Amino acid sequence: MSERDASSAPPPARRRGAPGRLARNALWQLTRARVLSFLREPEVAFWVFAFPVLMALALGIAFRTSGTPRSRIGVEQGPGADSVAAALARSADLEVLRLPPAEAEAALRRGRIAVLVRAGADGPPTLVSDPTRPESRLAQLATVDALERAAGRADVARPRAEPVVRPGSRYIDFLLPGLIGLNLLGTGMWGIGFAIANWRQQRLLRRLIATPMKRSDFLLAMLLARLLWLVLEVGIILGFGALVFGTAVRGSWLAFALVTLLGTLAFSAIGLLVAVRTRTIEGVTGLMNVVQLPMWLLSGSFFSAERFPALMQPLVQVLPLTLVNNALRAIMNEGAGLATVAPAAGLLAAWGLASFFAALRWFRWD
Amino acid sequence: MLELSSQTAVARPALSCRGLVKRYPKVLAVDRLDLEVETGECFGLLGPNGAGKTTTIEILEGLNTADSGEVRVLDQTWGRGGGPDRALRERLGIQLQEAKFQDKLSVIETVELFRSFYRRGPDPEDVIRTVQLEEKREAWVGKLSGGQRQRLSLAVALVNEPDLLFLDEPTTGLDPQSRRQLWDLIAAFRRRGGTILLTTHYMEEAERLCDRVAIMDHGRVLTLDTPAALIATLGADHVVEFAVEGALDLAPVGRLPGVSQARREADAFALIVREPHISIPALLAELGRQGAPLRHLATHHATLEDVFVNLTGRTLRDE
Numbered sequence: 001m002s003e004r005d006a007s008s009a010p011p012p013a014r015r016r017g018a019p020g021r022l023a024r025n026a027l028w029q030l031t032r033a034r035v036l037s038f039l040r041e042p043e044v045a046f047w048v049f050a051f052p053v054l055m056a057l058a059l060g061i062a063f064r065t066s067g068t069p070r071s072r073i074g075v076e077q078g079p080g081a082d083s084v085a086a087a088l089a090r091s092a093d094l095e096v097l098r099l100p101p102a103e104a105e106a107a108l109r110r111g112r113i114a115v116l117v118r119a120g121a122d123g124p125p126t127l128v129s130d131p132t133r134p135e136s137r138l139a140q141l142a143t144v145d146a147l148e149r150a151a152g153r154a155d156v157a158r159p160r161a162e163p164v165v166r167p168g169s170r171y172i173d174f175l176l177p178g179l180i181g182l183n184l185l186g187t188g189m190w191g192i193g194f195a196i197a198n199w200r201q202q203r204l205l206r207r208l209i210a211t212p213m214k215r216s217d218f219l220l221a222m223l224l225a226r227l228l229w230l231v232l233e234v235g236i237i238l239g240f241g242a243l244v245f246g247t248a249v250r251g252s253w254l255a256f257a258l259v260t261l262l263g264t265l266a267f268s269a270i271g272l273l274v275a276v277r278t279r280t281i282e283g284v285t286g287l288m289n290v291v292q293l294p295m296w297l298l299s300g301s302f303f304s305a306e307r308f309p310a311l312m313q314p315l316v317q318v319l320p321l322t323l324v325n326n327a328l329r330a331i332m333n334e335g336a337g338l339a340t341v342a343p344a345a346g347l348l349a350a351w352g353l354a355s356f357f358a359a360l361r362w363f364r365w366d
Numbered sequence: 367m368l369e370l371s372s373q374t375a376v377a378r379p380a381l382s383c384r385g386l387v388k389r390y391p392k393v394l395a396v397d398r399l400d401l402e403v404e405t406g407e408c409f410g411l412l413g414p415n416g417a418g419k420t421t422t423i424e425i426l427e428g429l430n431t432a433d434s435g436e437v438r439v440l441d442q443t444w445g446r447g448g449g450p451d452r453a454l455r456e457r458l459g460i461q462l463q464e465a466k467f468q469d470k471l472s473v474i475e476t477v478e479l480f481r482s483f484y485r486r487g488p489d490p491e492d493v494i495r496t497v498q499l500e501e502k503r504e505a506w507v508g509k510l511s512g513g514q515r516q517r518l519s520l521a522v523a524l525v526n527e528p529d530l531l532f533l534d535e536p537t538t539g540l541d542p543q544s545r546r547q548l549w550d551l552i553a554a555f556r557r558r559g560g561t562i563l564l565t566t567h568y569m570e571e572a573e574r575l576c577d578r579v580a581i582m583d584h585g586r587v588l589t590l591d592t593p594a595a596l597i598a599t600l601g602a603d604h605v606v607e608f609a610v611e612g613a614l615d616l617a618p619v620g621r622l623p624g625v626s627q628a629r630r631e632a633d634a635f636a637l638i639v640r641e642p643h644i645s646i647p648a649l650l651a652e653l654g655r656q657g658a659p660l661r662h663l664a665t666h667h668a669t670l671e672d673v674f675v676n677l678t679g680r681t682l683r684d685e
Binding site: 023024025026028029030032033036037040041199202203204206207209210211212213214215366 | 427428429447452453455456458460462464465466467468469470471475476478479480481482483484485506522
């Protein structure tokens with residue numbers, strides 16, 4: 001602190017914020033600046049916090065399972081339609097709509113009905129459906145069954161059914177870990193990659209290295225700020241899921257913390273790598289989309305990545321988002337512990353380290 | 367305030383460079399440049415855009431590397447970013463042209479952030495007071511006017527009480543009032559014993575602030591001296607600008623009494639004269655003789671701009 005001329009010194013200014021020692025710490029100041037400027041972007045807060053919650057809410061409601069699901073089928077109006085519709089309506093598995101011929105085809109095409117039943121003037125009705133859609137096949141089986149019973153078929157051997165609904169097997173249980181994974185990816189890429197490219201474009205990076213600032217302090221502060229967000233964003237998604245849908249973490253919390261931490265570090269390092277040299281916002285946005293797109297498509301955030309052909313599986317399974325999604329699902333829904341997710345954690349650490357050192361090697365401050 | 371001890375018998379220059387060369391793929395930005403800035407001096411690099419001023423100052427600041435040549439800053443050379451470089455940076459204040467701070471941080475937060483990078487320096491509150499931004503202490507950087515931003519940029523450059531201050535175009539794009547306010551702040555730093563290297567393309571700024579000025583063009587120093595001595599090289603300190611209807615033969619005009627130089631500008635003429643009250647009547651008589659009626663006439667004191675035009679045939683803001 002400089003000695004000031006006592007006669008000209010104005011009264012001491014009001015102090016606010018961190019106390020002296022901390023205020024003089026570069027790592028603290030850099031982290032604080034990062035957190036504050038992030039907090040003050042309302043659109044960022046929306047994407048980080050509100051978006052995953054709204055997504056969980058919308059998809060959780062759309063795919064909720066209340067009672068036994070019924071297949072919705074359509075009966076085209078015409079001669080003989082009344083008796084066919086009456087026969088089908090007796091089935092517990094079917095919900096029957098009566099449709100004028102003009103609307104029937106469109107309803108089938110748009111997925112409003114899974115099967116279209118066209119009653120003939122004589123002979124059995126025709127069933128129109130797309131055999132590649134699972135829900136159409138299910139509806140077709142139920143429709144055939146209902147028509148045969150109405151025609152007088154007797155059940156020969158009816159197996160006893162024992163209904164079981166396991167917690168952790170609903171769609172929302174599947175979805176929530178995927179949303180956490182997606183969120184970690186997005187905030188890692190934007191929070192690091194976008195910020196760095198932006199600062200380089202504004203020559204702020206150059207201004208920073210014109211000071212004696214330690215470069216390691218700068219990078220460390222970016223990571224510390226990310227970890228703070230990690231706790232907040234994951235906490236909000238988990239809390240929302242638990243409150244609204246009764247989701248839970250059934251396995252090890254330690255494993256959960258480890259996977260989210262390593263996932264965040266891996267995505268942050270990839271974000272840093274994407275931004276090593278880009279000088280414009282447009283450039284870095286394009287690059288980030290190129291990097292994120294394969295993971296959005298292949299990593300199974302909304303449906304299981306197992307659905308992709310075996311040929312693609314080696315690629316799909318090593319993508320960092322697939323690793324995070326699958327590990328979080330194992331922990332949350334199947335009660336997995338550290339041992340189960342250790343291979344995924346190792347691979348995530350490898351992604352993070354490789355990206356980080358590549359980024360350090362090629363990083364440009366101006 | 368106490369004077370810093372600047373009366374050493376053999377004062378080493380605060381800053382020097384010799385044979386500096388920087389070549390970009392399409393242009394030779396700096397062409398064998400030699401400079402020496404004395405301790406306690408305000409030194410100006412004056413030149414049009416593209417003269418190589420920014421490249422030169424960034425090499426001296428250790429933010430850019432020269433292809434060849436020698437640079438000494440406060441008796442030290444730039445290394446490769448290790449401990450010695452950081453120690454040197456502790457003593458430098460740097461303002462970059464067009465560098466922006468984070469829009470969503472306040473003035474005080476920005477100054478505190480930069481203060482934390484230095485081991486010694488004044489309290490952030492004092493720096494903000496020095497640059498007269500107390501009222502904007504809590505305002506976000508994005509909400510500041512151009513002049514306020516430049517003052518913040520100066521505050522950040524002063525946050526370590528530097529021995530040597532680099533200012534790259536500190537008042538470009540500012541209104542006259544903001545410009546004068548910054549000049550006062552820069553002059554105050556200079557009075558406290560600080561050394562300044564500044565670049566500018568405003569001759570008025572160089573005349574007002576600088577002890578010595580190097581006029582640069584195409585990466586080279588055209589001339590270097592105090593502003594008064596540079597203006598004195600014109601041989602006279604008044605400039606008469608005039609325009610006429612039709613054609614004019616300039617040769618006889620150049621031989622009129624008291625005229626030391628006559629030159630043709632875009633669609634006008636300029637004379638450098640010692641005594642306007644002798645030369646102007648003579649000019650009017652000559653115009654009458656040539657039958658070229660006067661369309662416009664104005665006089666001003668010779669400036670560094672006239673020195674530049676005299677050296678290059680172009681004005682500072684031509685390109």
